[in-house]
Amino acid sequence: MKIILSGIASDSHTWNLVYLGLFLEERGHDVVALGPCVSPRLLTAACRRHAPDAVVLSSVNGHGYRDALAAVRALRAGPELAALPVAVGGKLGTAGHSREAEAARLRAAGCDAVLGDGAGDLDALCAFLAAPARVGA
Template sequence: MSLRIVVSSVSSDAHMWNLVYLQLLLEEAGHEVTNLGVCPPDGTVMDACRGADRPDLLVLSTVNGHGHLDGLRLIRALRRDAELAALPVVIGGKLGVRGADAEEGRRLLDAGFDAVFNESDQSAGRTLAAFGDFLAGLAQAAAVREPLVAGAPR
């Protein structure tokens, strides 16, 4: 099943290549992607996730090492918002300026992220495989939730 996915950096991250890579990777897998680009204010990210075209997933990617700060602030705002509280949200990339910090990843999960893909936790190939597994599980869950179309065979 195809997912609707919003891809974005965090508010302080001006790196675009990671977002383009994710967009191409996700589109090649058959998903519909909206790329918000670099340095979006938290409100812009939240607004892109509201309404009738609400995505199935928000993917935050960061390269500058401030994901543990900006991501924490954004996920807390998302989880406080009644319309967005249940939206699946993941974050990945370079989450801290000091390298891999398991505690930062744990704080992000505890704050409400559904998954954290810390670039220093494992090789890039294993990180992409874990992200792919997460997407497959989310797509499978979304397929179960799909409403039946009147007259369509089961």
């Protein structure tokens, strides 16, 4: 699969993206790494340009929920990206753990997989990529 791997707008961390990029490449995926501090506008432009099979968003700074919500809404705003599978994971809140209400809002906005930052979440990411859910399916 061709996967766009991206940080979120407010997150300048790169180690998570390097790790995930290597993790995905070792599993045979073609990774287009956008890097940290990616705005929703830049993400949607990259998706149009690269035509990926899936998007993986990663956050470490604790603002993943807010920024991923904006990114997913931007991706879902146009019909050409409405069915693109999107997963978000990492530290999604400042409380240090994902809250179910925030995860539900991300899914309602069009995020297909909401993952945390634990070892089991890497298995969940692999399962998502093996059979990505399609929006509206």
